[in-house]
Amino acid sequence: MSQPSSVSACPVCGRPRDVKLRPFCSKRCADIDLAKWLRGEYAIPGAPPGEEGAPDDGEPSEFH
């Protein structure tokens, strides 16, 4: 099989990656990916999303 398209594509936008900026196609994509990485790695401790905390659809029922 010869489909290197998916292999040599930028993981962020899917464009052909740049040799100098691999595995990304641009500095911007590199920053975006880094930001995602940091967000996932350094998740706010004590505040897991979807876990304990204020209810999502909790509208103020006792609102006058």
Ligand SMILES: [Zn+2]
């Ligand atoms: Zn890209």
